[in-house]
Amino acid sequence: MNGELRLPCSEKFSLPPPVPCPGGRGEAYYCSMLCAGANWESSNSLLCTDDIDSPDEASFRMQIKELAYESLQLLETAIFDKECEPLFSLEIYGHIIGMFELNHLDLVVASPVEIYFLYIDEMTNPDKEEAEKITQPILDALGEDYSTCCEGTAFFPLQSCMNHSCCPNAKAFKRDEDRDGQATIIALLVLFSCEGPKPSKT
Template identity: 75%
Template sequence: MLLEAWKPISMGFKRRWWDCIALPDDVDSCDEAAFRMQIKQLAYTSLKLLKEAIFDKELFSLDIYGSLIGMFELNNLDLVVASPVEDYFLYINELPESEKKKAEQVTKPFLNALGDDYSVCCQGTAFFPLQSCMNHSCLPNAKAFKREEDRDGQATIIAVRTIRKGEEITISYIDEDLPFEERQASLADYGFSCRCPKCSEEQQ
């Protein structure tokens, strides 16, 4: 059953997490092999804990697990989500006065301990299927992003120029302002060489 579920994901190019994760600025290039081995070990430990948690020792191999995380690594989008703690306190504030006083007897110590931090938004990354299915162009006509003021966990796709009827909507997977060689090197992680109009012109 797991192999059947894997078939749609197995189509197309993907890299394992420890192969595609960007090298942090504080890690020297001569230490890259050791860094990637640490990431692989982290994935192994994570998979082991996952298997133990769901009591399934045959869940899937480390390579498949690494590919799943790698897909997320290459396709995730930063996002901001409203603080669930703030929503909880706002809910209590709307209760009838008698219920509110009872609830505040429990929540007030926590609120005092948190101070202003109770309203801090949660920051992280998310995988959005629609955005992840969009093709790349170094001259994109759209942009996928998450505004800080949008705290609902949703991503936004906006047009960055006029899009003609029937024209494919594309986004950029990388910084399209990089020089040609650097763009191609960055896109190698996705398994293709870009042949968009911008790259075709610069390659000549």
């Protein structure tokens, strides 16, 4: 893609020229200016230090790199294996973080605390009355927070394997009431049998 490697017979399939990183990182190339700009706005501008005008911005980006290096050192201390030593470099670690940013989705699951109190509420007397002597003060103390759902991020194998597109024909979708921890991909266009979903991952 960078002019040094070429697939066999690739000259028979015309493609637009690769777009280099707006910040000048030699190893980063994109399929279009739209894709390069989107990635620059989302994360690359924080990590790329080759095109910096403001001293404050340079300092901030250096802090980001220092944080990445510190977290890499902690990871290396915890799980280092001599056979995998080449993987414990800041460059490789940066690519891993980038893959995570491109492939993860928000995860929302129902509050286990709420599930517990709903179970208590559905009990029958006299067991319910006995249980509520203990649980009711806790429920009162929690207030509305007892039903706060659990939020995080997760990898979904099928979604992670979908090809990225700067002109996506699908997108990840989740409503506020969807708390089952599942990923849902919906089509934005009519998809034919030979065409797979291609969401945007920037």
